[in-house]
Amino acid sequence: MNPGTKENIAAQLERLREEAFRRQDQLRRSPLPKIHIGLATCGIAAGALETKAAFEQTLAERNIEAHVHTVGCLGHCYAEPVVIIEHPESGFPPIFYHEVSPGKAKMLTKMFIEGGDPRFEHVYGATEVNDMIPSVMDFSRFNLEKRVIMDKCGKIDPDDIYEYIAEGGYTALAKALQKPRRQIVEEIKASGLRGRGGAGFPTGVKWEMALEAAHDEKIVICNADEGDPGAYMDRTLLESNPHQVLEGLMICALAVGAQEALFYVRAEYPLAVKTLGRAIQQAQELNLLGEGILGSAFDLKVEIFEGSGAFVCGEETGLIQSVEGYRGMPRHRPPYPVQKGLNDRPTVINNVKTLALVPPIVTRGSAWFRGIGTEGSPGTAVFSVVGDVVHAGLVEIPMGVTLRTLIFDICGGIPNQKGFKAVQIGGPSGGCLPESFLDTPIDFDSLTEAGAMMGSGGMVVMDEDTCVVNVSRYFLDFTQKESCGKCTFCRIGTRHMLRILDRLTCGTALEDDLDLLSKLAKEIKAGSLCGLGKTAPNPVLTSLKYFRDEYEAHLTEGRCPGMMCRPLTAFYIDLDACARGCDACAIVCPTDAIFTTSTRKKGIDQSLCVKCAECVVACPPEYDAVRKVSPASLAPIIERPDKPVSEDDEDAATGGTPPEPGEGGA
Amino acid sequence: MENDILEKEAAIIDALREEISGNYGNDRGCMIPILQRVQNALSYLPRDAIAMVAAHLGVPVSEVYGVATFYNQFRFNPPGRYPVKVCMGTACHVKGGDIILENFERRLEIKEGETTPDREFSIERVACVGCCALAPVALIGDEVHGHMAPSKVEGLFSRIQIQKEIEERKKNESGN
Numbered sequence: 001m002n003p004g005t006k007e008n009i010a011a012q013l014e015r016l017r018e019e020a021f022r023r024q025d026q027l028r029r030s031p032l033p034k035i036h037i038g039l040a041t042c043g044i045a046a047g048a049l050e051t052k053a054a055f056e057q058t059l060a061e062r063n064i065e066a067h068v069h070t071v072g073c074l075g076h077c078y079a080e081p082v083v084i085i086e087h088p089e090s091g092f093p094p095i096f097y098h099e100v101s102p103g104k105a106k107m108l109t110k111m112f113i114e115g116g117d118p119r120f121e122h123v124y125g126a127t128e129v130n131d132m133i134p135s136v137m138d139f140s141r142f143n144l145e146k147r148v149i150m151d152k153c154g155k156i157d158p159d160d161i162y163e164y165i166a167e168g169g170y171t172a173l174a175k176a177l178q179k180p181r182r183q184i185v186e187e188i189k190a191s192g193l194r195g196r197g198g199a200g201f202p203t204g205v206k207w208e209m210a211l212e213a214a215h216d217e218k219i220v221i222c223n224a225d226e227g228d229p230g231a232y233m234d235r236t237l238l239e240s241n242p243h244q245v246l247e248g249l250m251i252c253a254l255a256v257g258a259q260e261a262l263f264y265v266r267a268e269y270p271l272a273v274k275t276l277g278r279a280i281q282q283a284q285e286l287n288l289l290g291e292g293i294l295g296s297a298f299d300l301k302v303e304i305f306e307g308s309g310a311f312v313c314g315e316e317t318g319l320i321q322s323v324e325g326y327r328g329m330p331r332h333r334p335p336y337p338v339q340k341g342l343n344d345r346p347t348v349i350n351n352v353k354t355l356a357l358v359p360p361i362v363t364r365g366s367a368w369f370r371g372i373g374t375e376g377s378p379g380t381a382v383f384s385v386v387g388d389v390v391h392a393g394l395v396e397i398p399m400g401v402t403l404r405t406l407i408f409d410i411c412g413g414i415p416n417q418k419g420f421k422a423v424q425i426g427g428p429s430g431g432c433l434p435e436s437f438l439d440t441p442i443d444f445d446s447l448t449e450a451g452a453m454m455g456s457g458g459m460v461v462m463d464e465d466t467c468v469v470n471v472s473r474y475f476l477d478f479t480q481k482e483s484c485g486k487c488t489f490c491r492i493g494t495r496h497m498l499r500i501l502d503r504l505t506c507g508t509a510l511e512d513d514l515d516l517l518s519k520l521a522k523e524i525k526a527g528s529l530c531g532l533g534k535t536a537p538n539p540v541l542t543s544l545k546y547f548r549d550e551y552e553a554h555l556t557e558g559r560c561p562g563m564m565c566r567p568l569t570a571f572y573i574d575l576d577a578c579a580r581g582c583d584a585c586a587i588v589c590p591t592d593a594i595f596t597t598s599t600r601k602k603g604i605d606q607s608l609c610v611k612c613a614e615c616v617v618a619c620p621p622e623y624d625a626v627r628k629v630s631p632a633s634l635a636p637i638i639e640r641p642d643k644p645v646s647e648d649d650e651d652a653a654t655g656g657t658p659p660e661p662g663e664g665g666a
Numbered sequence: 667m668e669n670d671i672l673e674k675e676a677a678i679i680d681a682l683r684e685e686i687s688g689n690y691g692n693d694r695g696c697m698i699p700i701l702q703r704v705q706n707a708l709s710y711l712p713r714d715a716i717a718m719v720a721a722h723l724g725v726p727v728s729e730v731y732g733v734a735t736f737y738n739q740f741r742f743n744p745p746g747r748y749p750v751k752v753c754m755g756t757a758c759h760v761k762g763g764d765i766i767l768e769n770f771e772r773r774l775e776i777k778e779g780e781t782t783p784d785r786e787f788s789i790e791r792v793a794c795v796g797c798c799a800l801a802p803v804a805l806i807g808d809e810v811h812g813h814m815a816p817s818k819v820e821g822l823f824s825r826i827q828i829q830k831e832i833e834e835r836k837k838n839e840s841g842n
Contacts, residue, residue: 045797045810077799229794230756267702267739268793308698308737309793325694327736386757386798393799427756460756474759484736590769590816612765612816 006178008295013174016286020166033066033113034086038154040073040239041271042232046080047101054102055083058109066113072240074154075394076141082154083108084127090116093126096136140409141391146372146398148380149356153240158275161282164243170288172359176251177296184255185211188358191366192378197223197314197351198429198455199531200377200444206348209338210256213346218258220348222249222355223319224265224272227311228427229478231458233382233394234352238265238272241356242279246302248355250289251362253300256348260301264319267306277304311428311482314456315530316341316349318484329484330530353382353457373399377443381457385411388418388463397442404438407461418463421562422547426455428475428482429535431542432468451542453535467562468547469554472539473501479536489527493520494536501540504551505565507558507631514551518544558631566611569628570635573602573615577625585615585626595640603638671712678707679715683722692723701734710741738793746781746788748826750774751805755794761801767791769819770804 027034037043037052052068059066074082079098085108086094095118097108104122111117118133125136136142147153156163164170176184189204210218222245226234238245253261265273280302283289291299305323312318313328316337322328323342341347357379361369370378377399383406386392390412397406403423407413414420424432431452433440440446444454462471480494500517503509521537521544528534544551553559560568573585573594578601585602586594593608594615602625604615616626629635671679682704690696690703700722704715711734720727734740752758752767767789771777774787781788795803800812806822 041795042797042799045795045803045812046800077797080797080799227793229754229759230798232794232798306699306702308702308739310737322698322737323695325697325733327733384798386801387760392757424756458756460760462760466760471756471760474756588817590772590820610765610768612769613762614816617815618817 009174009177012287012294013170016162016165016170016288020162023162024166027067027069030067031088033064033089034069035066035113036069036071036084036086038073038080038082039070040236041269042073042077042236043080043082044271046077046099048081050102051081051083051100051105054105055109058106059113062109062114064109064114070157070159071155072153072158073236073394075150075236075396076391077393078391079124079393085112085118087113087116087118090118092118092132093128093130093135095133096124096127097122098124141395141412144401144405144410145396146380147396148360148372149237149244149353149382150240150394150396151360152244153237156241158240158242159278161243161279161286161288164241168363169243169359170247172362173247173250173254173288174294176254176362177294177298181211181255181257184251184362187366188255188361191361191369192376193354193357193361193369194377194379194444195351196353196357196381196457198426198453200454203350203354206338206350207252207256209336210258210346210348213339215346217260218256218346218348219260219262219342220249220253220256220258220350221262221264221319221323221342222352223314223316223349224263224269224352225307225314225319226266226269226352226456227309227314227482228429228456228458230386230460231384231427231456233384233457235266235269235272236394237352237356237382238269239275242272242276243283244356244359245352246276246279246283248358249302249350250293250300251358252348252350252355254298256346258348259299261303262323262342263302263304264307264313264323265304266309268309273304273306280304310484311478312484312530312532315532318530319349320347327484329486330532332529351456374441374443376445381442381454383442383457383459385459385461387424387460388414388466389461390415399443400441402439402441403433406442406459407438411461414461414463416463418465420461421464421466422462422468422543424460424462424471424475424539425452425458426535426538427458428479429453429531429538430455430458431538432472432546433542434546436546451538451545453538465562465564467505467560467564468543468550469501469504470560470562470564472543473498473505475539476501476536479532483532483536487528487530487533489524490529490533490536493524493527494533496520497524497537497540504554505560506567507554507565509555511555514544514548514555558633560630563628563630565630568632569611569630570606570632571604571609571611571613571615571626571628572635572638573604574625574627575599575601575603575638577623578602579620579623579625582620582623584618584620588614588618590614597638598641603640604635605640606632606635606637671714675708675712676714679712679718682707682715683718686719686722690722694723694725697723697725697730697733698737701730701740705740708744710744712742712744741779741790743779743781743788744785745790747786748806749788749790751790751792751795752778753793753795753801753803753805754791755798755801757794757798757801758803763802765816766802766804766814766819769816773819773823 083097083100126133129135185207193203194200310328313322315330318328318330320342337347373379382396422432480498483490485491500513521541563569580600591608593605597603619626720730778789802814804814
């Protein structure tokens with residue numbers, strides 16, 4: 001590369017930055033109030049679009065000028081829709097409001113934006129430290145996080161490339177363009193970055209292999225085929241800050257010498273596909289993509305391939321098959337995709353989060369990155385923590401933080417004063433860890449050692465009312481359906497495991513089922529080609545290891561300790577608590593399983609009951625008469641009267657028969 | 667069921683045939699994008715459309731079926747006017763998503779993956795819709811309904827019924 005080009009690159013970027021700053025200043029220096037609304041899929045699902053409309057409508061009605069600024073997701077799903085209001089004139093710092101319904105939006109417009117009263121009872125916290133309002137940084141949900149991947153998520157408008165540039169975007173690309181390829185690869189290698197897709201393969205090594213592959217046409221692919229049920233960090237990232245991922249992909253292509261790049265995004269993520277498409281288009285318009293990027297000799301064409309939803313396509317070779325137009329069945333490795341991948345060309349496949357980590361590493365250096373996290377797993381990791389936790393959502397933490405800190409300190413622990421039972425990490429390929437593992441540090445090696453795995457970062461917290469067997473069955477049901485069918489062990493083995501688990505959760509298990517289950521699990525792990533089959537038995541194996549007593553309760557007693565397996569539980573109505581003449585439960589019962597007894601109380605017909613627990617909700621708290629038991633045989637049998645008690649009969653009953661002693665008159 | 671495609675659909679398939687031969691190549695890598703395009707236009711893949719794609723790519727119909735059935739995105743039954751999607755993500759499962767699915771199935775008297783004979787409703791199970799904090803979640807069309815309960819299922823149908831009646835009335839009024 002000649003030095004003239006180098007200057008050219010820096011100058012071109014500088015021009016873009018100036019324009020970005022000019023635009024940013026317009027917004028930042030504006031004395032008008034600014035309303036930032038998170039509009040990623042999760043926000044929209046919680047009603048953020050209606051909230052936005054309510055703000056806009058009220059502003060228009062009352063003739064108030066303000067900027068309504070759409071941003072991505074902050075990761076605080078428990079608080080959606082999230083709104084941050086900056087109102088410089090009021091004298092208050094920017095304020096974070098949670099669960100802003102359209103009504104709340106109207107009220108805030110009137111009271112705060114127009115009247116200057118921030119309505120303290122609705123404030124969650126100020127976004128910066130100040131003397132007036134406690135800052136959100138005082139909450140551990142905010143201050144224990146370390147954001148590198150999601151640093152700009154929820155702060156910038158994902159649809160405006162200039163906002164990303166103003167925050168320092170594309171400087172890493174410009175820096176990389178001025179370096180020899182080998183040096184970029186060395187930097188990534190030195191950083192110790194490991195693939196965030198789950199397996200944790202060193203990214204630098206992968207890039208080096210691709211760089212050394214002798215082929216003119218190389219290709220890089222961003223794997224955004226996030227199939228793990230309950231994990232949505234890749235989607236959030238693409239919806240909230242697509243440019244960081246795009247920049248990472250471009251640096252990767254530059255480093256390995258590829259001229260083509262591909263985003264493999266699930267078609268189920270329509271908003272992510274749209275946002276990404278717009279990001280690519282904007283980058284092209286600014287000469288950040290296409291031919292002669294930023295005046296250098298580097299050309300890159302980026303396309304989006306919409307994946308059609310097959311979990312196994314998260315596996316590299318399955319993904320390639322799918323892009324080539326075949327069933328997404330993984331093939332044998334070697335040759336690895338970096339040697340012979342898509343259309344036999346060397347192909348580098350990296351996860352969304354891995355690529356999002358590349359620009360910060362290039363900008364701030366590998367030593368900085370090594371300073372975060374642990375020796376073996378440097379950097380940060382993003383988890384989607386869901387299930388029975390108070391502050392569910394996306395959390396980015398440095399590697400090495402313990403599970404206890406993550407679940408109890410950052411995410412607020414278990415709601416409703418319930419006890420902790422287990423945490424399921426890594427989705428269908430991960431494992432279920434009990435309380436004794438809460439002090440395990442979160443990094444690739446420690447989790448694998450414990451029998452779970454990092455996986456894509458899905459984390460389900462379960463309280464004492466959750467059945468581990470049932471959850472394991474759920475994951476196995478998922479992998480069994482998603483098995484591509486190539487390897488016999490995976491195809492048929494998972495089906496048999498599922499059958500055994502079905503028997504366990506229905507109370508029809510056979511004596512040696514548990515031994516058979518663990519034997520099958522081990523054989524499937526050994527006899528499968530790809531990661532799906534190799535890890536599919538993990539949820540069962542770990543739960544069998546740590547929660548064997550629960551499996552045994554299902555097997556021998558037909559009892560579900562978490563009272564979750566419906567065939568093993570029963571509802572009944574405690575006649576001592578039930579109120580005469582009250583119909584609350586009978587009205588809501590979807591199957592008409594609740595009948596009136598001869599004493600005008602209620603009983604449940606066990607043969608009709610589907611155990612939906614609607615009657616528990618409907619029963620007035622002062623009676624609280626519906627009980628749940630396991631095993632089902634514990635429920636007392638209440639006979640349904642042969643002839644339904646009609647209105648006339650009831651009148652006769654009240655007049656005729658005396659009320660039972662101790663229960664008072666009707 | 668697969669055979670009785672509507673006249674309207676046959677016309678769309680004809681139009682698609684033109685469009686596809688103009689805009690897409692006939693190499694194997696185009697198969698999935700083409701199928702996505704077809705499903706986008708028709709909301710499902712009727713038999714005639716699959717045959718059309720196979721003819722365009724010059725591969726047997728069975729090959730196209732083989733690929734299409736492998737992926738979750740493709741469906742072979744027409745969706746209803748009100749497609750019901752029940753989230754089966756992990757969080758929804760733990761909070762009883764299967765009970766919600768059962769309630770929809772019972773109410774509509776169809777199983778998941780099917781459409782009511784009048785093509786009004788269809789039921790599908792979907793992977794995480796990404797609002798786990800609202801679990802269990804169901805979607806009707808694009809509208810997300812959080813914190814579902816069996817009695818809410820009934821409520822949703824009443825709401826659709828009311829909406830329909832309002833539309834009907836409006837139509838009649840504008841007609842007069």
